[in-house]
Structure formats: structure tokens, C-alpha cells
Amino acid sequence: MLQAVAVALLATSLMLGAQRAHATDPAQAPATTEPDPGLPQPSNAARDRLDRARDSVVQIRGFFGDSQADAFHGSGFAASTDGLIVTNYHVVSAAVLYPKQYRLEFLAPNGANGKLSVHAVDVEHDLAVVKAESYAPTPIRIRTQIPVKGERAYSIGFPLDLGLTITEGVANGLVENTLEQRIHYSGAMNGGMSGGPALDNAGAVYGVNVSVITARQLVSFVVPAKHIAALLATAQKQLDMNSARELVAAQLNSHQAALFASIPAKLATEPSSGYLLPAKIAPSVECNSDGSADAGKPLRVEAIGCGAHVGVFVEDGLETGDLRFQHRVLETDKLHPLQFTEQLNRVVEAIGWAGSSKHVAPFACTTKIVALHGFDARVSTCVRQYRMFASLFDIGVTVVSLNEPRRAIVSNLNLRGVAFESGMDFVRRYVGAMQWNP
């Protein structure tokens, strides 16, 4: 699927890179093949970790229908003696949600292969447990202690379908100020390594490879190993695929409940141009601000954006369970009120949502002028329901102040994948926290 396409594109570019390397002018090539004493020596430790893990890891491959060409692939490793294999939920999500369309297989480094069945999923932490038929790879020892910053670490997997690979880097502890528990790994990780083991210097698994920030320098993330043990305890039986969607929905509900529980009842506000607006409402919510720096512009705009950044992968094209809001404060002393509201309308019209009709139904909206603390505002609330998960909704709220002819706020709240009641309770607190306090 998309993952496979991305892998194909990357593979193509790598091959092109290799051809360019071969095309180098021989006259400019080094005269000898002796190793340059100035270059760092290959890590014996990495070689040793890879050798020891070789019998424990497998490539997990997904196939559409009866096709023999894989639709997606990732990595996994044995975590128990009874053949249970740990991987990421996002590696096997298609087979969990569409079991009639996709099948899973494994391919071990020694050439062994066979079918896989799903035994447990943890959508919130992006983990899954699968089991191989008649194949029991050697389990790797698991370490639940979070590595300290600067600890030597390794990641193993099958990047870009290029074969078993190990990368060496540094673990940088838990990512700070987020509900989403992730260990920051400063080392290379590529598509296809998802679900592979992240090893410490002693060769124990401290986590599971999960994601990477592209277009940045070696910023990768690992799911802490402490979540593996809990999942393995529920993985003794094969998952009933007819109820897998209900299980995923329940876990998404649990995730959004935890998100709202982490936010205090009274939302913290910050002043901006006479308005008090919700800002850093919880430690896990990060805010940043920006504005038009040119004082000569007739319209001054200040933008404050906040987000919990706790999106959960559900399936290709659907990441949910997140909370974000943005305030834009517009002010002018040069424009006529009619010109000002024209600019204001442009800002309001630019508000948009992303989503696929495969996953969500269209929005239903209601709009009214509402008397808030000290000012009137037009409040629009839009709600759309998930097609596969009836208990989950996306909720969008747009607040436009209507109390000043040359000053206004446009506040936009986005809640993704939340229960209707708890989402609306948060909307009530969010809108109710706004004040006009010049």
C-alpha cells in the first residue's frame, strides 16, 4: 500500500545513487583499496548484536487477496518461547481491520517462512502480537527500564526490503511533555524497520522501532518495552477477527478518555490583545506563536497554535485521537471596519479539515451568536462520525468574536476521534474559558 509505494520510491532513488557512484571518473578514484586510517572503524558491537538477534527477528509481510507480491512489510521479533512475535500495530493494521482482504506471512533470515495470525493489538501504543505457524524464533530478553540519555543503542529490522539490517545510535530517554510514551532514538530508521527490536548495549530489547521524522537528522522513536509484557499476557489466544474492530474502537475510546483526563477542569488561559484565550491547558499540550512582524502592514495578525500531538495510527490515511487548537488575533488601526471584516472572512474561510470519505461521514454543523464572557461571538460547531467506529467523532469549533470593529479573534478547535459527550464537554470548557478583558 502507501508504505510499499514509499519503499519503492526510496529504493529507486538509492539505486540511482549507486549508479552515479559507479560513474565516477576512474582517474579520480583512490589508487589503492587499503582502509583509510582516518575513517571510524566498523562497530564490532553492532556486528555482535546483529549476530545474536538474527534468529529472533522476522520480516512480516502483508498480501492482498491471493497475490504473491507483498502489499506492505515490516519487522518483528520473538518475545516468548511459545513463538509469539512482537511488532507494531501499524504493520498489521490492514490485516486486523480487513481480515478478508489481507493475509500475513513471515520470512525469517534463515529462509523459513509461513503464515502469521494476530493474537493481540495495542492501538494506543502501536503494538501487536502475532504468532507464526510451526516456527518459534529464539526470544530476546526484554528490558523494561528506560535507557538514560546518551546510552548506546541499536535498531534492527528490514528497511526498504533490503534485508536484515542494524543501525547504531544513541537512546535519548523518553520524549518530554507528551502523553504518548516514546523513547527518542538518535539513529537511522527507515520504512520496513517498524516493529523491529531496539536493543541496548547488552543486547536486551528496550523498545520497538516505531517511527521517524523524515527530512530531519536521525530523529527516530521507539515504543518502550514495558508495554510489551502487558500485551503478551493477553496474547495467548488468536484474536477473533470478527470483533477486532470493536477492540480497536474500545482502545481508541480509552485513548481519548486518557487525553481528556490529563486536562484540568479549568482551562488555563493567556491574554492576547484584550482577550483571554485557552493556551497551555495541560503539560502535554505544547503551544507556539507567530505573527506578522512588519509593523507597516495595515493588518496585524498573531497566531497561537497548541496541540497535544497524541495522534494514534488506525489505518493508512487515518490518524486520530488528537487535540489541537489555534487562535488568530487580527487587529488594525488603518483599515475601515468593512475592509477589516473582509480580511477576517478570508481567515475564517481558510479553515479546513483533512479526511477521507473512506473513514468519516460528512460534517453536521450548527452556528449561532453566543454571549461569552464580556463579548459576543459567532460559534460554529461541526461534528462528523467515523464510519467504522460509531462511538468516535471529529469535532470542530470555530469562534469569531463580534465585539470590536477593528479587532477580532478567530479560534479554531479540532478534536479528532473523541466520544461525543466528552468532546462536547471539552468544547463547553474551551469556549467558556474565553474572555474579553481589555
Next chain:
Amino acid sequence: MEPVERASESTPEDLPEPPLAAAMLIEVLDTHGRVQTRHRLTGAGATCKIGRSLNCDIALDDAYAAAEHTAISLLEDGRVAITDLGSSNGTRINSEQGSQRLSNASATLGGAQLIVGRTRLRIRTYHTALAPERLFRRDLLQRNSTLLAGIGLVAVTTLVIANEWLQAPERLAPKILTAILAVAIVIAVWTGLWALITRIAHGVWSLRLHVAIACNAAAGVVACIWLFAIAEFATQWSWLDLPKFIACSGAVLAALFLHLHNATNLRRRTAAIVIAVIPLLLIGATVWIQQQSESRNVNRIAVGTAIFPPQLSVMHGVELNEYLSDIEALKREANRKRQQSLAENPLVSTR
């Protein structure tokens, strides 16, 4: 002007005596029904042959006419006798009773249209009924087309300037000039098209008339949209959408009717029907397609109408609890849309 006696439909026995010697006028018409050439014959027994041959009195440049196609003879009682001279395509007569192929020699009082090949001819005799004198048009639009065209141009220019001013660009003057130029080109092309049709149908351009119609209608539609937008903001009445649509599209239809009525020979009723049917069908289809597309667009949010300065609003805000009290209705509507979405595109089954 020759003296004319109006003839009525009557039998040859009842025919009044022609005041002068019998006469007929054969008019060759172009494709728009306008007279190309006239041929006058007088005296009973006078005959006119029509065809492509140079032997004919009226030589046609028509590949579908025979060399000697039709003969027209003037009878003593003032009627004419039409005889097909054995052509393959035949001769047809268009009268109020319809079009029919001439089988035998036929006598007529005149007034009928004769079709020879693809050429139309009209025969007039003293017995042909004359239409009453057509009055000069005295409607408001035609009498004041210059004034109305001027008013329309000023209105359009003002609205263009106002629109550009509203956008508050950094360099207003060049923006205004560019916008005026763009609008002028559009109006020129539009009115030029209608003037050309008028020239073909009536022989006059009537450019000012069409400028008056186009400019006033454009200004009216823009003003209509703005006024309704302000009214919707002031009252927050969402039902104003329908009267807004009716009023603004009504202005467009009225302008199209005036263009069509003044540019063509269509009767008032026919023009009204054309304008009512074709644009309404087009507008209806467009609105329907748009609504269907919007109702399926899962990322479309309705955040209300355009915002204007708060002083223009006459509504007071409701309490937040009151606003959220009916939120269950929103949930029901979202659920209805989900059901509709699932009905149109069911989920892939797990069983």
C-alpha cells in the same frame, strides 16, 4: 406608396374587383426572412418562371432548384397560379395551414411562402392581407437606452472600485485599473455578442441598449448579493438563502430575457419561455450537482455567512448553555449522515 386593398380569405366568386390591373410582387427572402430581391409583374396572364436557368425570370443560385422549377402566373381575378415544372425536389407552399408539397397547379391569393429548392419566396397580390402598421417601440428601455447605459456603466465601475477597496490591497490604484479593464473586456464581449445578433435580426446594432441591460443587471446582481449577505449577518436568518437565490438569479434571468427579446424576432412569450427553461435548467443542474458534491464532501464545514462590522448586527448572543442545549440534534444529524454514507458506500465486511 401604392394603394392597397386588404384582402380577406374568400372564394373567387366573392372576390372584389381589383382596383387596378392585376399585379403581384415576388420577394426572394434570405435565410433570416429578410427580402433580398423584389420582382413586380402586372397584367393578367403575366408569368414568371423560377429556376437556375438563365431563361427564368428569377434565376436562383440554388443547387437544389431545377433549371426551370416553378412557374407563377397572374390570373385575371388577381390571384396567382403556381405550377411545378416537373422538378425532382418539388415545390412547397408554406401557409398558415402548414407546409405542403404542390401536386397540381394551385391558385392562391398570395401571402404564402413558396419554397423552391432551398430558396424561400413570398408572393404578394392585391388580395394579400396586410399586417397593421407597426408602432415604434416606446418602452422605457429603448427610449432611455443612452441614459440607462450611462447609469449602468457608472454603477458597475463604482462596484468594481468598492470591491477592490474592500480587499485593501497595498497598491489600490493599479488594482482598480486592472479590475475595471477586465470587467470592461467582459462587458464588451457580452454586449458585442448580443449587438451582433441584433444586427443580424433587425439590421441595427442597439449597442447602448445591450450595454444598459448588461451593466444594470450586473450591478443589480452584485448589489443583491451584498445586501442579502448584510441582511443574513444582521439577522442570522439562514432561510434568507432561498430568497437571495431567487432574487439574484431572477435579476440574471430578467437581463437574459431583455437581451433576447430585443435582439431577436422572438415573441415576448417565446423569449420568456426560452429564458425560463434553458437558464433555469442550467442553474438547477449546477446547484444540484454542487449540493450533491458538497453533501458528500467530508471536509466541508459550514461556519456561517460572511461577517460584517458588529454594528450591523441586530442579534444578541444566546447563552453558551442554551447554544449547547440542542447539541443532541447535531449528534443525530451526524449519525444520519453516517448512515447515508454507509448506505451509499458500505464498509468492507470482516466476515
